[in-house]
């Protein structure tokens with residue numbers, strides 16, 4: 001039986017986790033755009049593509065106020081962060097912050113005629129919104145399907161340049177093992193792939209173990225090593241619940257990514273801090 005899909009990204013759009021993930025995604029696609037050869041971006045868990053920040057879902061907990069909301073009006077942003085916020089401004093037509101671009105919208109804004117997007121989303125409502133938003137765009141394919149299972153159908157891309165974003169909701173514990181398996185499968189089919197895995201910082205054994213497992217897998221199979229960015233902005237509640245922050249793990253990162261993110265993450269942690277112990281850091285393997 002297929003598990004019930006309770007998670008809807010609209011409740012979380014634009015929060016600190018989206019900021020970290022979309023900053024890294026935008027930076028990587030911008031790096032790939034330095035060469036003419038086309039790339040393919042595969043988003044295994046694409047969501048709806050874009051979200052209203054003035055609607056019912058985002059209005060429930062207003063998570064975006066502690067994320068993109070803290071950056072949108074600032075004019076002192078360090079360079080790569082300002083490029084990402086500029087994309088969010090473009091998505092808002094240059095006006096006030098009323099909507100937030102999901103990963104498909106970020107990738108779509110950065111794609112060129114020679115590039116391709118392959119988007120998978122399992123929730124029927126979000127898959128429908130995504131299909132009506134981007135489904136008819138040149139170079140874009142949207143499928144309402146299990147992104148983990150469909151991954152092999154889109155790898156490797158013909159140009160052998162590409163990014164795979166693995167961004168499950170982790171609402172079911174099997175997502176942890178499936179994210180690791182998806183990294184392995186991607187590298188087995190396409191060893192040069194830049195693979196981005198987002199994961200939450202939670203007081204949960206599966207969440208705590210996954211970064212180490214991703215590193216071991218990339219050590220064994222990624223040609224250009226790995227990078228691990230971590231942003232902690234909040235404390236757990238009295239019962240140990242709550243998302244403290246998130247991680248972005250990248251296999252085969254662009255060689256410039258570590259130098260770009262290293263000064264940025266402490267800056268971002270200070271900007272998005274919800275408690276005195278907020279911190280941001282980035283480490284990499286010797287091969288990266």
Ligand SMILES: C[S@@+](CC[C@H](N)C(=O)[O-])C[C@H]1O[C@@H](n2cnc3c(N)ncnc32)[C@H](O)[C@@H]1O
Pocket residue numbers: 005007008009021043044045046047048049101102103104120121122123126145146147148167168169
């Ligand atoms: C964290 S959200 C994705 C956010 C999106 N990547 C972004 O950054 O804007 C995770 C999405 O995965 C969807 N989902 C859950 N399990 C899935 C699966 N096995 N295959 C594809 N989509 C799935 C959920 O419905 C949800 O929309």
